[in-house]
Amino acid sequence: MKYARIIDGVVDLISYDLPYFEGDPQPGWREVTDDVFAGFSFDGENFTGPEPTPPPRQTVLKSVVQARIIDAGKMAPAYGALTQNPVYFAPLVCSRSTQGLLRRPGRHAASHGSWPRP
Numbered sequence: 001m002k003y004a005r006i007i008d009g010v011v012d013l014i015s016y017d018l019p020y021f022e023g024d025p026q027p028g029w030r031e032v033t034d035d036v037f038a039g040f041s042f043d044g045e046n047f048t049g050p051e052p053t054p055p056p057r058q059t060v061l062k063s064v065v066q067a068r069i070i071d072a073g074k075m076a077p078a079y080g081a082l083t084q085n086p087v088y089f090a091p092l093v094c095s096r097s098t099q100g101l102l103r104r105p106g107r108h109a110a111s112h113g114s115w116p117r118p
Contacts (some may be wrong), residue, residue, distance in 0.1 A: 004032045005038075011047070012042045 005013040005028050015035060019026045032047065041048045070080050 002032050002034055003029045004038075004042075005029050006042050007043050011038050011042060014038055021101055032036070086111060 001016065001018070003015045003018050004011045005026075007028070011032075014032075015029070018029060036047045037049075039050050041050075053106070066075075069075050
């Protein structure tokens with residue numbers, strides 16, 4: 001025998017013995033068939049398995065895409081399309097804590113002495 005604990009319409013746990021609490025079976029457990037597993041949905045009568053995971057899509061490196069755009073001579077229109085849509089392009093915003101990171105080495109090196117001067 002196989003038993004499932006169902007919480008909010010989803011199989012939470014599977015047990016091969018009916019769990020007992022102080023001699024009585026615990027509430028919320030139901031006898032199920034062998035093809036039911038944790039994560040299945042339960043509508044009151046039928047168990048439904050989770051949707052299968054779609055196969056992974058083939059990916060292309062960002063640098064390959066950029067090289068193809070440059071080779072096709074479309075870099076300017078592509079950049080223009082990206083920068084016009086705020087969903088795909090976030091403008092650079094500086095705060096006082098990040099301003100030093102964006103300075104050119106020639107200006108910043110004099111104060112720290114860590115970068116060679118141009």
